[in-house]
Amino acid sequence: MEPRMNAQKANPEAYQTMLKLEQFMASTGIDKKLYELxxxxxxxxxxxAFCLDMHTRDTRKLGESEQRIYLLNAxxxxxxxxxKERAVLALTEAVTLISEAGVPQEVYDNVRAHVDEKEFMALIMAINTINCWNRIAISTSMVPGQI
Structure with missing residues (x-):
């Protein structure tokens, strides 16, 4: 597989905007392991594939167990x-697949039982940020292991 382009070189300003989102996420106080999940x-x-390769490696560096990484899909x-992780994973799925059912009230209520409004918004930003990175990586055919 060959990349279609280098997104960073093709439009540095757009790429820098994404990096600013990551800087914002680092300032939110969300647990780093949870963000990686x-x-x-x-x-x-x-x-x-590019993001899965990157983030499973990053998660291991944070000390996450292989078992939790391997079973995340289930x-x-x-x-x-x-x-709390279960609530956030359900929210991640709902927001990522938002066109299917939106974010059901039950999912929202379950997350809110664990976080306040500020953290809820940070979680939404986290989910949106990785979805945006996924779309950039897939659209430009970023190849796992190249960064």
Missing amino acids: IKIRASQINGC WREAPFYTE
Whole structure:
């Protein structure tokens, strides 16, 4: 597989805007492991090999277990995730697949049982950020392992 283009070189301003989103996310206080789980789950749904490769490696560097990484695709059937993580993973799926059913009230209520409004908005931004990266990587055919 060959990349279609180098997105960073093709439009540096657009790429810098995405990096600013990542800088914002770093300032939100969201747990780094949780943010990586969001990135992996959205990337699984979107089929983004580049992002899956990057974020599974990043998650391992944070000390996440192989078991939790491997079973993330089946988190509902695996007992290794906290109630907050489960709520956030359900939100990640709902926002990533928003055209299917929006964000159901039950999903919203479950997340809000664990986070305040500010953190909820940070989670929405996290989910939107990785979905945007997925779309950039897939559209430009970014190849796993190239960065």
